[in-house]
Amino acid sequence: MNETARLTVYRTLEELGISYTIAEHAPMHTVEDMMNATLGTQGTIAKNLFLRDAKGRRHFLIVVRWDKNVDIKTLRTVIGSTALSFGSEERLMTHLGIRPGSVSPFCILNNTEKNVEVFFDRDLAACPLVGVHPNDNTATVFLTFADLERTVRHHGNPATLIGIPEA
Structure with a gap:
């Protein structure tokens, strides 16, 4: 458990006046783990893909519904x-300060250079509550999509809402 990373997330949410709930659980490394633990009953679980371009100059965090296969x-x-x-x-550790299995939009808070571009899927924006790890895979934070997006934008990273193509 990475208590410092979690506290950074919680402090940021509180500074922004964002309402959220926390579900504590055993380590969850995949969205399938989260669904099997019935976390999906509390809100829509987000799937996060950390991608890079061909030359490794640009880095992206793609955020979609747990059940979407991205093309x-x-x-x-x-x-x-x-x-x-x-x-x-x-690269994940260098740019987002996190290991695989804990990636979430909140990892952007670790991106001091603010050079990771975030793309949120429009489908996720329609969900009443979204569940993401607070930089630690032993908990899931549930909040509105608008508040999740606001947290990323507040940090200063480029964030765009688009229709992400499905495979």
Whole structure:
């Protein structure tokens, strides 16, 4: 458990006056783990993809509903990138300060250079509550999509709401 990372998230939410609930649980490494633990009954679980462009100059955090399979080939055109691939564990730690299994939009709070571009799927915006890890996979925070997006924008990273293509 990364208590410091969690506290950073909670402090930020409180500073912004955002209402949220927390579900504590055993470590969850995948969205499937979260669904099997019935966390999806409390809100829509978000799936997060950390991607990079062909030369590794641009990095992206793609946030969609847990059940959406993203067409990465088409996505590159939609976001104006070269070929996309998943960022390595090393890049994930360098840019978002997190290990695989704990990635969430709140990881943006660790991106001091504010150079990771965030793309939220329009489908997720229609959900009443969204569940994401607070930079630690032993808890899930539930909040409105608008408040999640506001938290990312408040940090200063580019954040865009788009229709993310499905495979």
